[in-house]
Each structure stands twice: as structure tokens, then as C-alpha cells.
Amino acid sequence: MNELARRVKEASIKLAGAGGELKNKALAEIAEALMKRKEQIIEANREDLIRSEKENLPAPLLKRLKFDEARIADVVDGIKSLMGLPEPVGKTLLATELDEGLELYRVTCPIGVIGVIFESRPDALVQISTLCLKSGNGVLLKGGSEARQTNRILAEIIIRAAEEAGIPPNWAALLETRSDVSEMLKMDQYIDLVIPRGSNDFVRYIMDNSRIPVMGHADGICHCYVEEDADIPMAVKIAVDSKTQYVAVCNATETLLVNEKAAPKFLPELKKALDTKQVEIIGCSKTREVIPSSPASEEDWKTEYLDYKLSVKVVSGVDEAIDHINKYGSGHTDSIVTASREKAARFMEYVDSGNVFWNCSTRFSDGFRYGFGAEVGVSTGKLHARGPVGLEGLLIYKYKLIGSGQVVEDYASRSRTFRHKKLDSDFPL
Amino acid sequence: MNELARRVKEASIKLAGAGGELKNKALAEIAEALMKRKEQIIEANREDLIRSEKENLPAPLLKRLKFDEARIADVVDGIKSLMGLPEPVGKTLLATELDEGLELYRVTCPIGVIGVIFESRPDALVQISTLCLKSGNGVLLKGGSEARQTNRILAEIIIRAAEEAGIPPNWAALLETRSDVSEMLKMDQYIDLVIPRGSNDFVRYIMDNSRIPVMGHADGICHCYVEEDADIPMAVKIAVDSKTQYVAVCNATETLLVNEKAAPKFLPELKKALDTKQVEIIGCSKTREVIPSSPASEEDWKTEYLDYKLSVKVVSGVDEAIDHINKYGSGHTDSIVTASREKAARFMEYVDSGNVFWNCSTRFSDGFRYGFGAEVGVSTGKLHARGPVGLEGLLIYKYKLIGSGQVVEDYASRSRTFRHKKLDSDFPL
Numbered sequence: 001m002n003e004l005a006r007r008v009k010e011a012s013i014k015l016a017g018a019g020g021e022l023k024n025k026a027l028a029e030i031a032e033a034l035m036k037r038k039e040q041i042i043e044a045n046r047e048d049l050i051r052s053e054k055e056n057l058p059a060p061l062l063k064r065l066k067f068d069e070a071r072i073a074d075v076v077d078g079i080k081s082l083m084g085l086p087e088p089v090g091k092t093l094l095a096t097e098l099d100e101g102l103e104l105y106r107v108t109c110p111i112g113v114i115g116v117i118f119e120s121r122p123d124a125l126v127q128i129s130t131l132c133l134k135s136g137n138g139v140l141l142k143g144g145s146e147a148r149q150t151n152r153i154l155a156e157i158i159i160r161a162a163e164e165a166g167i168p169p170n171w172a173a174l175l176e177t178r179s180d181v182s183e184m185l186k187m188d189q190y191i192d193l194v195i196p197r198g199s200n201d202f203v204r205y206i207m208d209n210s211r212i213p214v215m216g217h218a219d220g221i222c223h224c225y226v227e228e229d230a231d232i233p234m235a236v237k238i239a240v241d242s243k244t245q246y247v248a249v250c251n252a253t254e255t256l257l258v259n260e261k262a263a264p265k266f267l268p269e270l271k272k273a274l275d276t277k278q279v280e281i282i283g284c285s286k287t288r289e290v291i292p293s294s295p296a297s298e299e300d301w302k303t304e305y306l307d308y309k310l311s312v313k314v315v316s317g318v319d320e321a322i323d324h325i326n327k328y329g330s331g332h333t334d335s336i337v338t339a340s341r342e343k344a345a346r347f348m349e350y351v352d353s354g355n356v357f358w359n360c361s362t363r364f365s366d367g368f369r370y371g372f373g374a375e376v377g378v379s380t381g382k383l384h385a386r387g388p389v390g391l392e393g394l395l396i397y398k399y400k401l402i403g404s405g406q407v408v409e410d411y412a413s414r415s416r417t418f419r420h421k422k423l424d425s426d427f428p429l
Numbered sequence: 430m431n432e433l434a435r436r437v438k439e440a441s442i443k444l445a446g447a448g449g450e451l452k453n454k455a456l457a458e459i460a461e462a463l464m465k466r467k468e469q470i471i472e473a474n475r476e477d478l479i480r481s482e483k484e485n486l487p488a489p490l491l492k493r494l495k496f497d498e499a500r501i502a503d504v505v506d507g508i509k510s511l512m513g514l515p516e517p518v519g520k521t522l523l524a525t526e527l528d529e530g531l532e533l534y535r536v537t538c539p540i541g542v543i544g545v546i547f548e549s550r551p552d553a554l555v556q557i558s559t560l561c562l563k564s565g566n567g568v569l570l571k572g573g574s575e576a577r578q579t580n581r582i583l584a585e586i587i588i589r590a591a592e593e594a595g596i597p598p599n600w601a602a603l604l605e606t607r608s609d610v611s612e613m614l615k616m617d618q619y620i621d622l623v624i625p626r627g628s629n630d631f632v633r634y635i636m637d638n639s640r641i642p643v644m645g646h647a648d649g650i651c652h653c654y655v656e657e658d659a660d661i662p663m664a665v666k667i668a669v670d671s672k673t674q675y676v677a678v679c680n681a682t683e684t685l686l687v688n689e690k691a692a693p694k695f696l697p698e699l700k701k702a703l704d705t706k707q708v709e710i711i712g713c714s715k716t717r718e719v720i721p722s723s724p725a726s727e728e729d730w731k732t733e734y735l736d737y738k739l740s741v742k743v744v745s746g747v748d749e750a751i752d753h754i755n756k757y758g759s760g761h762t763d764s765i766v767t768a769s770r771e772k773a774a775r776f777m778e779y780v781d782s783g784n785v786f787w788n789c790s791t792r793f794s795d796g797f798r799y800g801f802g803a804e805v806g807v808s809t810g811k812l813h814a815r816g817p818v819g820l821e822g823l824l825i826y827k828y829k830l831i832g833s834g835q836v837v838e839d840y841a842s843r844s845r846t847f848r849h850k851k852l853d854s855d856f857p858l
Contacts, residue, residue, distance in 0.1 A: 013755060013779060098798065111812065192812070208640055211633065211637055213812045214642075245838050344858060348829050350445070354828060355827065355828045360831075360832025360833075361832075361835065364830055364835070369840070382621045383622060384813040386825050396812065396813075399784045399794070400777050401786040403786065403789025405788055406789040406790065407667060407789070408792035408798070409670050409674050429777060
């Protein structure tokens with residue numbers, strides 16, 4: 001395992017210098033190989049499905065595990081859209097003339113080696129490995145054990161196709177056991193970033209057991225807040241979509257907050273709409289004065305239901321809504337419905353979440369919908385990358401300084417001084 | 430302590446919405462208060478110096494601890510240059526029209542609460558707290574105990590002046606004991622980022638004992654590599670400055686690498702120049718065939734001397750130099766001296782360090798020299814911010830989405846499609 005990580009690290013340094021054309025050629029060959037060998041992939045996936053059914057994997061997980069012809073076509077489409085995105089490595093972010101003949105450039109580069117631990121969906125393996133390839137990063141992949149046969153053949157196809165296209169060997173590797181993961185968490189000399197996709201507890205476990213930086217893709221306790229002046233039909237429509245469009249995902253709304261002045265008119269309309277979708281309402285005492293519902297406890301404000309359940313709280317106004325969200329939310333996505341530009345601005349300024357919305361559904365926070373192509377997940381952390389994380393989140397930069405013999409002593413002794421002039425040029429080498 | 434951190438967190442949310450004018454007014458009042466109360470500061474510092482001398486603090490540390498009139502004038506100048514920098518919060522980084530009336534903006538915002546643990550220099554307290562203020566972050570400050578009286582009065586002056594200018598109370602707090610630090614490391618619900626300034630071991634200790642993200646300001650094992658075609662006088666000048674301009678800092682060069690074809694001409698010239706500065710050379714066997722020196726062991730390539738000592742290794746060419754640096758370096762700063770554009774490009778592409786230089790001294794990697802104004806330190810990590818970290822490294826962004834009632838179901842059912850059109854406008858609220 002140590003040897004494996006060392007080899008991926010070595011390859012990643014070479015991969016960092018691979019041009020956009022070579023990487024796109026490799027992506028094209030991966031897409032072709034996946035299509036060509038789809039029968040084998042489907043066969044391997046069938047083994048996973050049969051075994052998992054015997055092991056009584058719940059139906060929703062079985063559904064996520066399934067990797068059929070349509071899913072293969074989807075991931076191939078994803079690879080093609082990734083090929084269409086501009087080359088992310090080598091972009092000049094800042095250029096400054098420090099002095100005559102002494103020019104500083106801040107230039108994007110890959111992070112290095114990324115360790116990704118993902119859940120049962122096999123399409124995650126394809127998305128993550130191709131995002132890492134396009135961004136020039138080496139990658140260690142660990143998928144759910146339910147999907148082991150599917151992951152094995154997908155990894156084999158992707159790694160081989162990339163290497164045949166000319167990508168440095170060993171840029172990617174598949175880990176298969178839980179003990180591989182605990183070893184991986186110790187290898188901070190080879191691995192630069194760990195991305196765990198899974199529950200909050202899982203992400204915390206990883207953070208507590210590794211000194212490698214972790215980009216957290218944790219739970220989502222998302223909110224909709226309905227202001228006094230909200231258009232009621234719009235507020236109902238947004239609340240229903242935020243809650244029910246797909247309940248099992250992190251950007252679904254879990255708590256609805258409503259201004260006490262809007263509550264008498266809004267809550268009955270909301271209840272009528274949610275009843276048609278069989279959503280259970282768990283309300284605070286003021287909510288229950290307006291509509292029937294189960295009583296909410298303190299615990300409900302902290303709970304991610306991922307189910308047809310919505311907690312509802314009546315608040316005095318936008319400031320109480322902001323306080324509630326900052327106290328109980330998970331910094332994921334929160335939306336305000338209001339006709340007031342000032343209240344929207346206040347909400348978007350002070351709610352401390354990665355995604356703050358005005359007059360639209362919380363379900364929009366997603367890399368594809370944002371136009372980023374693919375995503376490795378949604379970060380609720382506040383360092384490096386926040387919200388949906390696409391190619392850019394897998395990059396960092398280095399400073400490149402071009403001189404002509406300059407030494408610091410000349411500036412320390414004041415025989416020369418810095419001019420710090422902004423340049424418009426790209427890094428010239 | 431828990432209560433203290435909670436209060437700073439609460440204040441940080443308000444501070445995030447403070448405008449540039451208010452923050453600059455507070456900085457101006459801080460500068461004025463420091464000048465007005467300089468006698469008291471110098472008196473407090475005298476107590477620290479007397480106590481530390483009694484406790485036999487080494488002379489270089491005593492020198493760093495000293496905070497006299499000239500140093501106060503320096504930090505006040507620093508605050509004034511910080512005031513001149515553009516407001517960093519609220520900048521639109523990306524704007525996309527997702528669909529008609531549905532606009533996405535990526536807007537800079539503060540990280541939240543920063544915990545900074547710094548060494549004995551009292552000017553660090555002023556620089557860090559004012560950088561945090563300008564970037565809108567709350568801050569918990571822990572300085573070296575040698576400087577406790579100086580830190581106490583500086584913190585009191587800064588916090589009071591800012592609050593009198595209208596900054597939310599409790600935006601900053603001073604911690605005084607070691608047990609405060611261990612408690613701080615547990616408060617991931619209130620603290621978003623820890624910046625430890627100190628030795629590699631200290632940074633690792635922090636990483637191992639906290640799930641709060643750490644921005645590492647670790648040691649520097651920096652290299653100069655002299656190519657076959659290097660201009661010898663230029664190479665000597667750069668090597669001498671990189672090693673001796675200030676030996677006790679992280680961007681001083683520790684190892685010199687030289688192409689075997691340049692060694693016979695270059696090394697004698699280097700030795701002559703280093704002898705005048707009393708630098709001890711520790712050489713590999715090939716080096717010792719050309720110039721007299723102590724023998725280098727494997728350990729020397731991994732050692733940060735921070736002293737008048739230089740390890741020297743003869744290599745076969747630029748690729749061996751790159752491999753050596755990536756194996757033994759700390760990812761800080763490395764410089765190549767060469768006449769060849771191709772070799773410089775190769776070196777700057779494949780050396781995996783935050784700062785890669787061509788034909789200039791490693792001592793240039795510094796926030797002030799780069800034109801960033803102040804810095805919180807130099808990061809050798811590869812996430813979030815790399816190299817010298819100024820205001821930008823204390824910021825993150827949030828996504829702000831403005832709609833007019835849009836729901837995801839319409840896009841899922843394909844009754845509407847995304848257009849993802851780039852916009853040139855700033856966030857309008």
C-alpha cells in the first residue's frame with residue numbers, strides 16, 4: 001500500500017506537466033473503451049446486484065448500485081462534456097512586475113494526489129477519476145464494497161485506456177479493503193487531499209484519523225424562509241420543490257421557517273400542497289396554532305430527515321431566521337422567499353452557508369446545474385472550495401518568479417526598490 | 430473559553446457584513462491609538478525583556494521580542510498600507526445566467542473565525558489582527574508567553590480602538606495559557622481555521638490534535654540549482670544571497686545542487702565567496718573532489734540548518750535536481766540558475782513547491798516583496814492558499830443565486846433547460 005501510494009505520487013508529478021491535448025485524448029479513449037466493453041461492465045454489475053440482494057441490501061441502495069446501458073451512456077456523456085471544458089492547468093491568475101526584469105506569476109497547477117472514498121454508485125468512480133485526470137491529479141479510489149466487481153472493471157478500463165493514450169502509468173489506483181483506507185489516512189507524505197463522500201459521522205471519523213487535509217462533503221440541513229411579503233403561490237411552489245423534488249439528497253430542505261405575519265395565510269396553503277405529496281409536518285407550537293402537525297422538539301431543528309418530513313417554525317422576522325439557520329444549519333444551502341430586495345440582501349449577507357438563494361429552490365445547488373460540468377461533491381467546509389466542487393476545486397497554484405540575477409540584499413540595503421506593477425501577460429514559459 | 434469562542438463566532442457573522450469604510454476607519458483608529466499609547470507599550474515590553482533575560486532567553490529571541498519606538502512605527506506603517514489595499518470582501522468572482530431570471534454569483538466573504546498561534550514577535554499580533562479585521566474575520570490570538578505583557582496591552586489597544594470605531598464587540602480575543610490552546614483545538618463548531626506559526630513539529634502536533642483545518646506555516650528546506658550553462662558570477666551571487674542574506678528564516682537556501690559539468694568551475698568560486706561570510710560547506714563525495722568540505726550524510730539533505738551552513742550536492746542534470754528537490758524539499762521555495770529557457774520551464778513545471786524561481790534568490794518569497802502588503806505567513810500546504818498568504822488567503826466565497834420562483838422539477842422534467850451564459854455583472858444586491 002505504501003509502495004502503491006508512492007508510485008501514484010511519482011506519476012502525479014509527471015501528470016502535472018501533461019498538456020490539455022493529451023489529457024483530452026485520454027478522456028476520449030476512456031469514453032470509447034467504456035462503450036466498447038459495456039457488456040463486461042453490465043455483467044460485473046449483475047454479480048454485484050445478485051450478491052447484494054442476497055445480503056439484503058435495501059432497495060434504494062440496490063437502485064443506486066445498478067449500472068446499466070443507460071447509466072454507461074450518461075457517464076460517457078459526462079466525459080464528453082468534461083473534454084469540452086477549458087484546460088484548467090497553467091492558467092495565469094496574477095502577474096506582477098516586482099522590479100525591472102523580475103516578474104512574478106501565480107499559475108494554476110494540480111494539487112497532487114487525491115484520495116477519494118465514495119459510496120455505492122459506480123458512476124462516482126468514473127466521474128471522480130476523469131475529473132482528477134482532467135485536472136492533472138493522481139487519484140486513489142475507494143468505492144463501496146457492494147460495487148466491488150463493477151468498480152474493479154471500471155477502474156481497469158479507465159486506467160488502461162488512459163495509459164494507452166500516453167498518460168504516465170500509475171496515475172490512478174483502486175483500493176479494495178477497509179484496511180487500505182486506514183493505511184491511506186496515514187500517508188500524508190504521498191496524499192495531498194482526502195475527499196470522503198458519506199455521512200457527517202463518516203467525514204468526522206476521517207478528520208479525526210488523518211493529518212491529511214479533508215474536503216468535507218457532509219450532510220445538508222437546508223432551510224427555506226418565507227418572509228411576510230412573499231408571494232404565497234411562489235413560496236408554496238419553492239417549498240414543495242425544495243422538500244419533495246428528491247428527498248434523499250443533501251440539498252433537499254429539512255426546515256421551513258415562516259414570518260409570523262405570513263404564517264396564517266401561508267401555512268394552510270403549504271399544508272394543502274404537501275398533503276398531496278404525503279409529507280409529514282413537524283411544527284413548533286405557533287405552527288400548530290395554524291395547522292395540525294406533530295410537535296417539533298429541539299432535536300428536529302438539527303435533523304436531516306432525507307425523507308417526506310418537514311419541520312416548520314414560525315419566526316418573528318428575517319433576523320430570527322438568520323440566527324436559526326446559523327445555529328442549526330449545516331452551512332449547505334438556504335433560500336429566502338421575499339419581495340424585498342433589502343431583506344434578500346440581508347439574508348444572503350448574513351446566512352453563513354456556501355449557497356444562499358433568493359426566490360428559488362434549494363435543490364439548485366449542484367455542480368451540473370451551476371454549469372461546472374461534473375462535480376466531486378458539495379463542500380460544506382469553508383477552506384479552499386465551498387459549495388459544488390468541480391475542476392477548480394482540484395487545483396491550487398504556484399508562484400513562478402523570473403529574474404535576471406536579482407538578490408534580496410539590494411532591496412534590504414535600499415539600493416533598489418520594488419515597483420509592484422500589475423502586468424496583463426500570461427506566464428511566458 | 431467555550432463562551433469566549435462562541436462570542437467571537439457571533440461577532441464574526443456581524444463583522445462579515447461590515448463595509449470597507451468602517452473597517453478602514455477602525456484601522457485608522459488602531460494606528461492612532463498605538464501611537465498615542467506607545468510609552469505604555471514600550472514599558473510593558475521592558476517588563477517582558479527583563480523577565481525573559483532573567484529566564485535566560487537566547488539573545489536572538491530577545492532581539493525578536495524587543496518592541497521599541499521604531500517597531501511601533503513599522504507596524505503603524507503596515508496598518509496604513511493595509512488601509513490602502515482594495516476592499517477584499519464582496520468581490521464577484523463568477524457570474525452565470527443559469528436561465529432567464531435565474532442568476533448565479535460567486536462572491537468573496539470572510540472565512541469566519543481564525544485561531545492564530547504565533548511566536549515571540551509582538552509585531553505578529555498587530556499584523557495578524559489587522560489582517561483579520563480587514564478581511565472581516567473574527568480572531569483568537571495566542572502569542573508566545575515571553576511577550577505576555579506586550580501582547581496584553583497591544584490586544585487591549587487594538588480591540589478597544591476597533592470597537593470604538595463601530596466594529597462589533599468581541600471580534601477578537603487574546604488567549605494567554607497553553608491550556609487555552611488545547612481547548613481551542615477542540616472547538617470546531619466555532620473556529621474555522623487554525624494558523625500555527627512555528628516549527629514543523631509544532632504544526633504537526635496541531636494537525637494531529639484538531640479536526641479544525643490547519644493552514645501550515647512549516648519549515649523551509651529551500652534549494653538553489655546551478656545548471657551547466659549558468660552564468661557563474663550570477664550563480665555565485667544568487668547562492669550567497671539565498672544562503673546568507675538572513676540565515677534564520679524559512680526562505681533561506683539550505684542545499685545547493687550543481688550540474689556535474691558546472692561543478693569544477695563553479696564550486697571553487699562559490700567557496701571563495703562563502704568563505705568571506707564564514708559559511709560551512711557540507712558536501713557530497715563529488716563536491717569534495719573539487720573543494721574541501723565536511724562530508725554530507727543522508728540526514729543533511731533533510732535538514733533545515735537556519736545557520737551559516739550549506740549542504741552541496743553534484744547532480745547529473747536538471748531531472749536529478751528536480752527529483753532531489755521533490756524528495757527532500759519541503760515544498761517552500763526553489764530556484765534554478767540557467768541560461769536555458771527550456772530548462773527553466775522544466776524546473777518550474779515539475780518542482781512541486783509553492784514558489785519556483787528562475788535566476789533570482791530564494792529570499793524573494795515573501796508577502797511584502799510579492800506586493801501583498803502584509804502576510805500571515807508562508808503556506809507549504811497545497812490546499813486553499815500556497816506561498817505567502819495575505820488578505821486573499823483569509824477569504825472564501827459563497828454562491829448567491831437570485832431567482833424569480835424557479836424550481837428544479839421544471840428542469841428535471843425537461844420543460845425548461847439551463848443556458849449557462851457567462852455574465853459580466855457584479856452581484857447586484
